[in-house]
Every structure is written in structure tokens, then in C-alpha cells.
Amino acid sequence: MDMSQYRDLFLTETREHINNLNKLVVILEQEPDNRETIDALFREAHSIKGMAATMGFDRTARLSHHLEDLLDDFRSSGQIPSAAIDYLLSGIDILDGLIDDLQSNQPERKIEAYLLETPEPQPIMVAEESEPEMLVTDAEAPGEAEEETASEEEPLPAEPDAYQVLVDLAEDTPAAAARGLLILREIEKSGELMSSRPNMEDLRGGAPCQQIQAWLRTTLAKGHIEEALLKISGVVKVRFIDDRRKEERRNRDEGVRTIRVRTDLLDQLVNLTGELITHRHMLNTATTSRDWDDLTQTLTRTGLLLDDLHHHILQARLMPLESITGRLPRIVRDLSRKTDKKVTLQLTGAEVGIDRAVLEALTDPLVHLVRNAIDHGIEQEGIVTVSARREKDLVLVEVADDGKGMDADQLRQKAVARGLMTTPQANNLSDRDALMLVCQPGFSTAEAITETSGRGVGMDVVKAAVGNLGGTLEILSAPGQGTRFQMRLPLSISIIKILLVSCAGHPVGVPLTRVERTLDLQTSEIRCSGQKRGFSLDEEVIRLHSLSGALGLPEVAAGETTWVILTEVQGRRIGLQVDHFLGQREAFVKSLGFPLNLLTGLSGATVEGDGQIVFIVDPLSLLEGCQLFTND
Amino acid sequence: MALRVMVVDDALFMRNMLKDIFVRAGHDVVAEAENGEVALELYQELKPALVTMDIVMPKKSGIEALQDIMALDASACVVMVSALGQDSLVLEAVESGAKDFIVKPFKEEKVLEIVNRVTG
Numbered sequence: 110m111d112m113s114q115y116r117d118l119f120l121t122e123t124r125e126h127i128n129n130l131n132k133l134v135v136i137l138e139q140e141p142d143n144r145e146t147i148d149a150l151f152r153e154a155h156s157i158k159g160m161a162a163t164m165g166f167d168r169t170a171r172l173s174h175h176l177e178d179l180l181d182d183f184r185s186s187g188q189i190p191s192a193a194i195d196y197l198l199s200g201i202d203i204l205d206g207l208i209d210d211l212q213s214n215q216p217e218r219k220i221e222a223y224l225l226e227t228p229e230p231q232p233i234m235v236a237e238e239s240e241p242e243m244l245v246t247d248a249e250a251p252g253e254a255e256e257e258t259a260s261e262e263e264p265l266p267a268e269p270d271a272y273q274v275l276v277d278l279a280e281d282t283p284a285a286a287a288r289g290l291l292i293l294r295e296i297e298k299s300g301e302l303m304s305s306r307p308n309m310e311d312l313r314g315g316a317p318c319q320q321i322q323a324w325l326r327t328t329l330a331k332g333h334i335e336e337a338l339l340k341i342s343g344v345v346k347v348r349f350i351d352d353r354r355k356e357e358r359r360n361r362d363e364g365v366r367t368i369r370v371r372t373d374l375l376d377q378l379v380n381l382t383g384e385l386i387t388h389r390h391m392l393n394t395a396t397t398s399r400d401w402d403d404l405t406q407t408l409t410r411t412g413l414l415l416d417d418l419h420h421h422i423l424q425a426r427l428m429p430l431e432s433i434t435g436r437l438p439r440i441v442r443d444l445s446r447k448t449d450k451k452v453t454l455q456l457t458g459a460e461v462g463i464d465r466a467v468l469e470a471l472t473d474p475l476v477h478l479v480r481n482a483i484d485h486g487i488e489q490e491g492i493v494t495v496s497a498r499r500e501k502d503l504v505l506v507e508v509a510d511d512g513k514g515m516d517a518d519q520l521r522q523k524a525v526a527r528g529l530m531t532t533p534q535a536n537n538l539s540d541r542d543a544l545m546l547v548c549q550p551g552f553s554t555a556e557a558i559t560e561t562s563g564r565g566v567g568m569d570v571v572k573a574a575v576g577n578l579g580g581t582l583e584i585l586s587a588p589g590q591g592t593r594f595q596m597r598l599p600l601s602i603s604i605i606k607i608l609l610v611s612c613a614g615h616p617v618g619v620p621l622t623r624v625e626r627t628l629d630l631q632t633s634e635i636r637c638s639g640q641k642r643g644f645s646l647d648e649e650v651i652r653l654h655s656l657s658g659a660l661g662l663p664e665v666a667a668g669e670t671t672w673v674i675l676t677e678v679q680g681r682r683i684g685l686q687v688d689h690f691l692g693q694r695e696a697f698v699k700s701l702g703f704p705l706n707l708l709t710g711l712s713g714a715t716v717e718g719d720g721q722i723v724f725i726v727d728p729l730s731l732l733e734g735c736q737l738f739t740n741d
Numbered sequence: 742m743a744l745r746v747m748v749v750d751d752a753l754f755m756r757n758m759l760k761d762i763f764v765r766a767g768h769d770v771v772a773e774a775e776n777g778e779v780a781l782e783l784y785q786e787l788k789p790a791l792v793t794m795d796i797v798m799p800k801k802s803g804i805e806a807l808q809d810i811m812a813l814d815a816s817a818c819v820v821m822v823s824a825l826g827q828d829s830l831v832l833e834a835v836e837s838g839a840k841d842f843i844v845k846p847f848k849e850e851k852v853l854e855i856v857n858r859v860t861g
Contacts, residue, residue, distance in 0.1 A: 283844040284823065284831040291835060313836060315829060340858045342841070342851065 116211075119164050121369065123208050126153045128435030130201045134194060135438040142188035151180040157204070168217035169207045175224055176200050196226070198439070215346060216280065219319060271303060274334065275348040276321040282343035289318035292341055299334045300327025370425045378425070381418045388414060419695070423601050427462030430497045430506065433472045434459055437479055437495060444483050451490040452483050458497035463504050464601045467578055471506065471598070474571040478508035478594050481568070486512030486592050502600055502622055503580075509593040515586040517543040527552065541680040544584040548572040576730055579605070579620055579712060583680065605698055607715070607725060608674065609691035613662035617687075618696055618715060618725040619674060625682065627690060628673040635671060644673075644684065651675070653684040659710070659731050676728045685728055698725055744860060747772040747787065749780040749803065750795040750822065755845075759793055759822075762849050766856075777801025781809050784817070791860055792819045793843070796830050804834050811838040818859055822847075 133150045137143060154177040161170035176197065183189045189197075200223060207217050276292050278285055289312045296302050305323040307316040327334070335347045388411045395404040438454055445452040463471070475495070482493045487510050494509045520543045521535040529549065538546075546552055550569040571594075575582045580598035599605060599622050607618035608627070628646070635644050635653060642653040653673065657664045665688050674685040696715035705711065710731025714724050746763050748770055750756045760770045772787050774780035778801045784792065792810065796803040803821060810817045821834045821842040831842050840859040843852055 283825055284828040284842065286828060287831040287835045287842060290832065291841060313832065315832060340854075340861075342855050342858075 115164065119160055120208060120212055123157055123160060123169075124205075125435075126157050127201060127205050127208065129153050130204075131198070131436065131439040134197050134201065135442045137189050138191070138194050138442065141191060144187060147180065147184050147187075147189060151177060151184055154180055166207070166211060166217060168220050169204065169211070172200065172204055172207065172220045172223070176204075199223070215277075271324055271326045273350040274321075274323045274325050274338075275346075275350065276323070276338055276344055277346040277348075278319055278321075278343050279345045280319070285318040285343075286312045286315045288341070288343050289316075289321055292321050292338065292344065293323065295337055295341060296321075296323050296325055296334070299329045299337070300325050374421060374425055377421050378418070381414060381421065384414050385411065385418070419604060423464070423604075424462075426465045426601070428465050428468055429460050430463055430468070431456075431459035433468050433475060434495060437476070440476060440479065441483065441493065444480060448483060450483060450487055452487055453492045454479075455492055455494040456496070457494065461497040461499060461504060463497070463506075463598065467504075467598050467601075470574055470578055471596070474574045474596070475506070475508065477568075477571055481594075482508055482510035482512065482592070486510035486514075488513050500597065502606070503597045504600060506596045506598060507593055509591060511591040514588045514590045514592055515544055515547070515584070516588045520544065520546045523552070524549075539680070540587075541584075544586055545679060547584070548582070576727075579622060579727065581677075581729065604695055605725075606693060607696045608693055609723065610656070610672075610674070610687040611689040611691055612657045612660060612687055613665055614688075615662065616691060616717070616721065616723045617656065617660070618723050619676075619685075619728060620712070620725065621693065623676050623728050625675040625677060628675060628684070630671045630673055632667050632669055632671045646675075646682075649682065651682050651684050653686055654732065655686045656726070656728075657686075657688070659685075660726070674728070678729055678732050683728070683732065696723070696725070744768045744791050744856070745771045745787070745789045747774065747780070747783060747789040747792045749774045749777070749792060749798070749806065751775050751798045752795075755795065755822070759852070762852050765849075766853050777803060777806030777809075780806045781813075784810050785813065788814070790818060791856060792817065794819050794821050794834075794839075796821055796823045796827060796834065804830060804837060807834055807839055808837050820855060820859060 130150065130153050133146050133153065136146050137150070140146065154173050158170055158173035158177055161173060179193070179197070183193070203218070203220060203223055207220070209215075210217050274296060276296075278288060282288055286307075289307060290309065293302065293305055293309055293312070296305075303324040303326060305321060307318055307321070312318060325334075331349050335349075338344055338347045388407055391407045392404065392411070394400075395407055434456055437456070441452055441454040479493055479495065487493065491511045495507070496509070497504060497506045499505075517538075517540040521538060524530050524543075524546050525532050525535050529546075529552070535543075548568045548571070550567065552568075572582045575596050575598065578598055580596055583595045583597070584592065585595065586592035599620070606621040608621055608624050610617055610619060630644055635642055636650075643650050644653055645651070655664050656674075667686070667688075672687050672690055674687060676683055676685055698713040698715050700706070700713050701708075701711060705714075710726055710728075712725050712727040712730075714722050717723055744763075746768050748756050748759045748763070750759070753775075756773050756775075760773070763770050768791075771789055772783040774783055776798045780792070780794065781801070783789075794803040794807055798806075801809075807819050807821070810819060815838075817838075819839050821831060821839045822845060823831050823834075823842055824845050831844075834842065841855045843855055
């Protein structure tokens with residue numbers, strides 16, 4: 110039987126099981142005698158074993174079988190010894206790695222060394238305290254035993270521009286030690302080889318060599334090094350690790366690339382397609398017979414069918430937030446041990462559906478915010494809450510901690526100290542804007558850059574990612590009251606509702622999610638002070654900007670009535686003057702290619718019924734980009 | 742680019758096989774040697790761009806010949822040809838300066854792949 114057709118399904122499902130395994134083990138660490146959880150763990154391992162064996166993935170099957178056996182013992186004893194937690198987790202990591210291998214069509218990695226290990230009898234805390242000692246033993250005995258797990262656990266040397274190169278050799282490589290020496294020699298050519306495992310001495314002594322881990326400092330491009338190494342006979346895979354997060358992201362990305370669609374939903378899609386075909390025939394008939402009534406009616410019905418189709422296809426693209434939060438319990442667990450803080454993770458609204466593409470882009474920001482909360486928010490003990498809920502056409506995803514909170518004054522001082530603004534400018538910032546300062550590139554609240562959240566993805570990247578999706582980021586915090594990072598995201602990013610307006614004779618689209626409301630003001634109500642214009646609304650003075658002006662188009666003088674879009678930029682209401690409102694519609698947004706994608710403020714374009722191209726404007730980035738907003 | 746190659750092996754069969762591989766790939770086999778002593782003499786005389794060197798040979802072994810050649814010309818490009826199970830000899834050769842090694846039985850494309858890498 111040809112099993113290849115089941116491969117994708119196997120990979121997707123196994124990832125889900127692995128996610129569950131991680132989650133359950135973290136629960137068990139808190140409640141070691143939770144029978145139900147032990148049973149659930151056992152079932153997860155059992156499921157993977159069955160599937161892997163059917164697929165003929167021998168090592169995956171053997172490892173999951175091994176875990177299943179182990180869990181079965183715990184099932185009979187009714188609890189999991191604390192020493193077994195780490196062992197289970199590293200087994201799950203290897204399992205995840207095996208799925209990586211299968212996904213990239215590589216031979217399954219070795220598991221024998223892991224199978225030979227047994228959970229250490231002493232309590233975990235001892236192992237943790239003796240960490241420096243572990244390093245010594247690592248260096249002394251670089252044998253087979255550590256090969257499997259070492260790559261992930263090995264701490265990077267302190268040098269900032271160093272990274273780890275992992276070179277995998279084919280299993281049947283003859284004279285592997287000599288091959289290893291050649292590889293190290295090649296690596297040496299590309300920079301400073303700081304250390305390696307196995308090292309040259311080990312290899313000269315004929316040490317077994319299936320994988321080489323080398324720490325390298327270099328200015329050469331990774332692609333260049335990879336190319337040279339892959340040319341060496343017997344080298345099957347070259348990987349670079351400069352940050353553990355990258356590996357994680359790769360794994361998670363795979364998870365969202367395939368989705369499962371319920372068959373009844375597929376049936377509905379097929380039905381709708383059938384209906385549309387019928388309607389096309391009806392349109393044909395109506396056109397041929399020039400029956401305008403019939404034509405109009407059929408067009409109306411076709412429109413309804415398309416709405417229906419859109420709705421259903423969106424449903425198919427929706428995935429629960431859970432599909433990217435699955436790894437969070439494990440990340441929180443590892444991080445709280447590392448930082449020596451007691452952190453509890455609470456997840457609510459994990460079932461809320463979000464568009465696949467939005468989820469994909471949200472994965473990294475979410476992890477960063479959680480790391481951030483643990484690192485900078487929580488002091489010794491606390492709760493990190495990740496929650497999601499629908500708000501009309503938006504989804505609110507919030508990462509909150511009950512830690513020390515952020516001090517707006519401290520941030521203002523820091524901005525001045527960093528030379529980002531003058532003291533009066535800083536004092537003029539509202540608390541809300543001052544909190545947003547942490548999203549400035551290079552602005553970090555932590556005194557020392559920590560390994561967990563001070564590097565790599567910064568808050569500026571989080572903000573940019575949310576902005577690119579057409580969403581907004583808001584920070585709510587006060588000293589002693591914890592911090593809440595709120596991301597408001599559109600449900601879908603490919604088909605959106607837009608408000609069509611006219612600017613200097615050009616139609617321009619504004620996403621409805623960015624429109625708080627529209628106004629028609631008497632032009633006489635507009636007040637001017639110098640270059641600035643504004644108007645009063647609900648006892649608030651609102652700055653007015655011209656959309657034409659911001660887009661660099663000639664400005665058309667308003668008649669008696671001035672048409673205004675009310676929108677929000679950085680927590681403040683802003684009026685955007687346009688020439689006319691042309692109406693609302695659904696638009697299929699296409700992203701802009703180079704060089705149009707370099708223009709600030711344009712988020713895409715759509716094609717009108719008459720073939721005209723309409724650019725979609727994102728008022729938020731447009732106004733920020735024009736500095737219209739920040740200058741006051 | 743055509744390379745000037747010297748093939749060193751005590752077995753005519755292996756020499757012919759390697760020679761055919763090189764000729765088919767457009768290289769010039771400028772010399773053949775059946776032991777290390779001859780190899781050293783011919784190397785001095787012809788300075789080939791590439792040497793394939795069997796390890797176990799009468800008179801002077803491949804490793805000794807390699808060491809002598811490297812002493813003579815540190816930039817010499819020598820690729821060892823070994824049989825399976827000679828790991829420690831291969832190690833010694835690599836430490837002595839061999840640029841790479843081919844393990845018998847070998848495939849034509851494997852040989853050329855290795856040759857391309859070390860001369861590229």
C-alpha cells in the first residue's frame with residue numbers, strides 16, 4: 110500500500126500530539142499524581158506510536174513506544190517522579206526533531222542514546238544546581254551519549270557574533286572520524302573555530318562522529334559556509350543555530366501551513382460552487398434573451414452566493430488561537446526555571462478562530478510578549494494570561510502579567526537620556542504614548558539585556574508585525590498594576606471591508622477596521638491655528654489632516670461641507686479630510702510588489718469592477734510615516 | 742578545466758578504473774605509479790595538480806609517500822584511496838595533509854565530486 114498520501118496528515122497530527130504531550134507534562138510537573146493527566150499522556154504517546162509504526166517510521170515508533178512503556182509504569186504507580194519530567198521533556202524534544210527530519214525528507218535521527226538513558230533517581234533540583242559541573246563532564250566525555258540532546262541544551266559561548274554550526278553526516282559514512290577532521294578543517298577556513306564537539310583531539314583518537322557541533326565566529330555568510338560544507342562527501346545536512354528561538358519558529362510554522370477542514374464544510378463549498386455554475390448558466394440565458402429583470406435578479410442572487418462562499422471559505426481558513434499557543438506552557442515552564450521565577454500561565458479563549466495568515470504572523474510576537482512578561486514584568490511570582498476574544502470584525506489577543514508594571518515617567522526619562530527627544534517633548538507625551546516608547550527600535554526597559562527577551566525579536570518588531578496585519582498594539586500599564594499588551598487584529602487579511610473615498614479625483618480605500626466613524630462637518634466649524642487645523646467633537650478637540658496632503662496629492666478646497674473620517678492613531682482620535690465618500694464595499698486586497706511596497710501608508714491595492722486600481726491606505730502608518738502626528 | 746592527474750595504486754585494475762573515470766571527465770592522466778617510491782619520483786618530475794593515492798602498497802606505503810610529497814610541496818593536492826575498515830590509516834593520512842579520501846568500492850560520480858571539491 111502506498112503510505113505517502115497519509116504522510117502530511119501523519120505529520121500534522123503528530124505535531125498536535127507532541128504539543129499535547131508538552132502541555133500535559135507541564136501540568137504533571139505541578140500535579141505529579143494527577144491520574145487523568147498521566148492517562149492522557151499515555152494515550153498521546155500510544156497514538157503516535159500506532160501512527161508511526163503504520164507509516165513505517167521506525168525510530169519515531171520506537172521512541173514513542175519507549176515513552177509509552179515508561180508512562181505505563183507511572184500509570185501503575187499512580188504518579189510521576191519529579192526526576193522523570195526532564196527525561197520525558199527531552200524525549201518529546203527528540204520526537205519533535207524526528208518529525209522535523211521526516212518533514213524535511215531526512216533520515217530519522219538517532220535515538221539509541223536516549224533509549225539507553227533512564228530517568229535520574231535524584232530530584233531535579235540537584236541536577237539544576239550542579240549545572241556548571243555538567244559542562245565539565247560534557248567536555249570530558251563527548252561520547253555518543255550526549256549527541257542527541259546536546260545541540261539544544263548546550264549554552265552558547267558569550268561572544269555575540271558567534272553561532273553554532275551543526276553538520277550531520279550520513280549514517281554509513283566510512284572513516285567518519287577522518288571525515289569529521291576534514292569538516293572541522295573546512296569550518297576553520299571560514300572563521301575562528303572556538304570549540305567543537307567532537308573536537309579535533311577526539312577525532313584524532315577515532316571518536317565516533319555522526320554529527321559535528323562547532324562554535325564559530327565569522328563574518329562570512331551562512332550560505333557560503335553551508336555550500337562549502339555540503340560539498341564534502343558524506344555531509345547530509347548543515348544547520349546554523351544562533352538562537353534557539355529560530356528552531357522553534359521553524360517548527361511552529363510547519364504547524365500552521367496545513368489545516369484540517371471539516372468534511373461538511375467542504376461539502377458546503379462544493380454545493381456553493383455548483384450553485385454558482387448554475388447561476389452562470391442563468392446569466393448566460395438572461396444576457397442572450399436580454400431579459401434585464403432576470404439579469405438583475407440573478408446578479409443579486411449571485412452576490413448572495415458569493416457572500417456565502419466568502420463566509421465559508423473564511424471559516425475554512427480560521428484556526429483556533431490554540432494552534433499557536435500549544436507551545437506556550439512549555440516555553441513558560443522552561444523560562445520560569447531559567448529565571449528562577451514562579452510563573453503560572455493562564456490561557457483563555459484559545460478556541461477563538463483567527464485567519465491562518467494572521468496566526469502565522471502572530472506566532473513570534475506572541476511568544477515574545479510572553480517572554481517579555483516573564484522577563485521584565487513578573488518579579489518573583491506571578492501569572493501570565495494569554496487571552497483572545499472577538500470584538501466585532503476584530504480579534505483581541507492580549508498578553509497580560511500581574512507584575513510590577515511599567516512606569517511612564519521612567520520611560521520618559523529614558524527617552525530623553527537616549528536622545529530620542531527633549532525633556533519638554535517627553536513631558537508632553539501622554540502616559541499612553543510614553544508606554545509605547547518601548548516599541549521604538551533599540552528601546553529596552555530592562556537594564557541588562559537578558560538572554561530571553563532582550564535579543565532578537567524586539568517590541569518594535571512586535572508592533573510592526575501587528576501593524577502589517579492591519580492591527581493595532583496598545584499597552585496598558587501602571588506601576589504595581591501589571592502590564593497588558595493588547596493586539597487588535599482583523600479576522601481576515603485577504604478580503605476586507607473598505608470605505609471608498611475620493612482624494613484629488615482618485616478613489617482610495619480605507620479599511621473599515623480603521624474607521625471609527627464618518628462625519629460631515631460644516632467647513633465653518635473647522636478652526637485653524639497656524640498650520641494646524643482642528644474641530645471639536647464631544648468636547649474634544651480633534652486634529653484634522655488632509656488625506657490628499659498626506660498622500661502628496663494636490664489638495665482640493667472643501668465646499669460648505671467637509672467630509673471627515675474619524676480614526677485613531679496611537680490612542681488619539683484624528684480626523685482625515687477627504688473630498689467625497691464613494692461608499693463601502695468588500696475588497697480583495699492584493700499586496701503591492703516592489704517598489705510600491707516601499708511606500709509608507711499603503712497596505713495594498715484592489716481592482717474595481719471597471720478595472721481601475723484602488724490603493725488601500727492605512728491611516729495609522731500613513732500618519733506616523735508622515736510625522737504629521739509626532740510633530741505636535 | 743582539465744586537470745593533470747597522477748594515479749597511484751599497486752593494482753592495475755584500480756589504476757585503470759580511476760584512469761577511465763578521469764579521462765571520461767576530460768582530465769589528463771599524466772602518470773601512473775604502482776608504489777610509493779615511484780610515485781614520489783614522478784611527483785617531483787611532473788608536479789601533477791592532483792594525486793590519488795592508494796594506502797596499502799608494497800615498498801613505500803601510501804601514507805609514507807603522502808608525507809614525503811607534502812614535505813616536498815606543502816600545497817600538493819593528494820586524495821587517498823582506501824578500503825573500508827582502514828579508518829585509523831585514513832585518519833593518519835588526513836592528519837598528514839591529505840585533502841580528502843575515497844573509500845572503495847566507489848562510484849564514479851563520488852570520485853569526481855570529491856576531486857571537484859578539493860581542486861575547486
